[in-house]
Amino acid sequence: MAGSGILSPMKIVRKITPNKLAGRPAPRWIPQAMLGKMPEAGQSLGKVGPLEVRLSNGAKELKMSQRLRFDVFYKEMSAIADAQTQLTRLDRDSYDDICDHMLVVDHNSQVRNKPFSKLKPQIVGTYRLLRQELAELNGGFYTASEFDIQRILDRHSDLNFMELGRSCVLKPYRTKKTVELLWHGIWSYVLMHNVDVMIGCASIEGTDPDLLAQQLSFLHHFASAPEEWQVAALPDQYVDMNRIAKDKVDQRAALRSLPPLIKGYLRLGAFIGDGAVIDHQFGTTDVLIIMPVSKLNSRYINYYGQDASRYAS
Template identity: 60%
Template sequence: MRIAPLDRSTPTFGQLGTLEVRLARTMGEVRRAQQVRYEVFYEEMAAQADPFTMATRRDRDQFDSLCDHLLVLDHNVATRRFRKAKPRIVGTYRLLRQEIAEHNGGFYSKSEFNLAPMLERHPGLNFLELGRSCVLKPYRDKRTVELLWHGAWSYTLRHNVDVLFGCASLSGTNPDELKVALSYLYHHHLAPEEWRVRALEARHVDMNRLPVEEIDMKTALRALPPLIKGYLRLGAYVADGAVVDHQFGTTDVMIVLPVSGISHRYINYYGANATRHA
C-alpha cells in the first residue's frame, strides 16, 4: 500500500536542452515508466517475461506502489495519450526510502542480500534504495545519465538521505564468464567492514575468481556497465558476493554509497544544493 499519493506539484529537479528530470506525478507516468523498463529489460536484454508481463508490456512488481519514480522526459518527442501529447519518458530510476520500506516489509534487495547488519550498525542514518535504472538506447549518452544523477542527488538532499544503495547488474548468468569484472570489484572496491553487506548464503556467488595480479585493469573496466563505473567514480563500495538473477539474465552486485564519502569533485559539479541544472 502506498504511504502517500503521487504529488502532482512535485517540482522539476533540472533541465538540459529538451530533457527534463523530475518525479512521476501521475499513475499514468508510472505506467509509462514501466513500459520503458519492459522495452529495455525484456525486449532489448534477456529478461524472461511471464504471460501477464508479456500481455501488458510493463515491468512491474509490488514495490512500484511504494517507490517514487525518477523520470527523464524528452519534450521534443511527444507521445499521444488520449488525444493529448505528452513528453516521452526516456529514462527512469526507482527510489525507495527507508521509512517507507520499514512499514511495508523491507527493501526490494533483501531477497538477494542480507542488509540487516549494515542497517543495524547505523541506526541513526537514513538509507535510500535505488533500482530499476534504465535508459532507452537512443538516449544512452552523457546528457541523460547526467540528468538522472542530478535528479537522484536532488532527491537525496530533499529527503536528508545519508546512504544510497541498491543492486546493479552485469549482463549474463555465468559468473565464470564475468570473472574479470567480478574479481576487479572484489579486490579494488570491496566495502570496508563498516559498510559491508553480504549476499544471502543460499544465493552467494564468490566474486574472488582471479588473483589480483592476474587482473588486467583496462579489460576489467571495459567489462563494467556504465552505471557501475559511475557509482565507483562517485566513491561507492560493493558487497561481498554476487547473486545470479535468472529471470533478468543478469548477475547482480550490491552497491553502497555513503553520502559523506561522495567525491567532492562530483558534489562541486552538481552543486552542494543540486543547482547545476536547476
C-alpha cells in the first residue's frame, strides 16, 4: 500500500530472495512447438546431472512414489496412519489411479523395489497432477473436500483447471536443483495440456491455528485472492486466517516461517483462498493455492523457457 510502510508479499519475497522475481505477469499463450505433444508415461521432461524429471511409468513406479510419500508424511512428519496404511506402508487414496504422477529420479542411486528385482533409479521426489476432464469424470477434485472450489470452476468455466497435490521430496534432495526440476516438469505438463489454472491445498505443519497466527494472518492480509478468484473453505471446516491485525504482522518473520512450498507458490504469483482447514490426519493446517497461468510471474516463465526448454533432455 503506497505510503503505508507495509510491503506487499511479492516485495518481501524479492528482498529475501533477490534476483528471483519480476513484477510483470505473463501473457496467456501456448507455444506452437508444444501443441499436440502430450506427455506419455515414463517420458523424460528434463535432466540436471543424474537427476531426471518425468512422468511415472506404470503400477510399480506408482507404488514406489506412494512409499516415498509414506516415508515423508508418516515417518518424518506427523501424519497418523490408519491400519491399512500402516500395514502397506504406502500413502495412497482413490485419486492416485486417475492422476498423473511427476517424479524426480536419481540415476546415481539405484534401488530394488523387491528383493532380487532389477535395480532401478531411486525416486526422490513426486507431485500428483489431476486434470479437470479426468476429475469431472471421477467425482471431482480432491481439493473440493476442503474448499468450495466449484465457485471458481463455474465462474471460469471457459478455463482448463489442474490440481497439484501430494508434493514431497526426500530430505537429502530438498535442494534448489530438485525443486527446479519438479517445476520444470510441471511447466512442461501445463503447456502440453493447455492448462489455464492450477489449484491445490498447501500445508503448514501443525493443527493449532493460534500457534500459526503469524503465517495465516500474513497470507490473509498480503496474498489473498482477488474477488474473481476468491474461494472459501467449506463452512463446517472453515478456520479464520485473520488472527492478527494487518499492521501487527511481522511480514519478514511470517514469510520466513512459511513452508518452502508455499513460499515458492508466492514467488510464482499464487493467490491464497479465504480460510484454512485443519487436517488432523496429516497434522497440518491447509490453505488453498490458486495460480492462473496468465498471472504467473514472467521471470519464472522466462527462466524455465517459453517452451519448457531449460532442462530439456
